[in-house]
Amino acid sequence: MKYIIFDIDGTLTNTTEIDDLCYTQAIAETFGFSNFNTNYGHYENTTDSGILHQLSVERRNRPCTVTEIENFIDCFCNLLEIAYEKQAHYFREIPKAGKIIRRLTQQDGLRVGLATGGWKQSALFKLQCADISIEGCSAASFAQDAFARRDIIGNTISKMNKRHNTHPELADIIYVGDGQWDYQATQQLGIQFIGIDNKKLAHIPDIIRIADYDELEQHIGLLTLTS
Missing domain, CATH: 1.10.150 (DNA polymerase; domain 1)
Incomplete structure (x- = not known):
């Protein structure tokens, strides 16, 4: 898984x-x-x-x-x-974000979660405005769940483990984010990171960056092969 x-x-x-x-x-x-x-x-x-x-x-x-x-x-x-x-x-989706969520939630052996530093109420409102459905996601965690991003991500992992009665290896868990704080949280947790290509991550060497969501599934496959 x-x-x-x-x-x-x-x-x-x-x-x-x-x-x-x-x-x-x-x-x-x-x-x-x-x-x-x-x-x-x-x-x-x-x-x-x-x-x-x-x-x-x-x-x-x-x-x-x-x-x-x-x-x-x-x-x-x-x-x-x-x-x-x-x-x-100001409330548009990142291009193809909704499409990739739909595709990934339909794949066998792969489960999708959300972990954001935003409040639950505001996060769900922005997803609704951007017309992104999260119906197929296994679990989600928000600012109400913890102060630290690593703990918010960890909370989503725990929820997914409980829901699916499984405990994947850390190398089989990937977090997709756009900020340095996202990368730091994955380093603290020991999980994989894929970054949205932008200036906030430009100074961090040797990370996977995507400029288009069409690239994501390829990188997921590569990380799986090397884990």
Whole structure:
């Protein structure tokens, strides 16, 4: 059994820019924070929950309460919905992402999962806007499940293991992502990585990059042969 697990923003949906804008606005509106670092790749955990936790501890010397997180998610999702009504082009799929998900979920011996640093509510909304069906996916994990991306990915792996009553070798698990933090998480977990070809990964040597989803199945086959 092989697993392939996908990130969402920048990997399946072309939503990174609008996501960052709405996330920043939601922080300001919900918590009143200002003059904080909006280069979110520089936070200890580049996830919606990890960034919010770090900001709250640094600014208020305490973590967010459950109610505060719920209010933040409501605000953030409302901003995304408003943005979609005005600028739907910010919510397009990465070309052929929906097609590759459909193809992979139909293959014997391969199971598909999702693991994103975004909230469940916002992630599902963006997938819906991009017209990407995840009906055939085995499991998904989100920012609510952990602060660290490696733990979010690990949570999806655990769910897939339980659902399919199997424990594949780490070499048979592939994560597809678009950021350095995605690659680092796979290194921490000891699983394979395939990157979306972009400037965020340009400085990392010796990784597989794809510029088109038509290339993905070939690389999955090569990784399987070498594992």
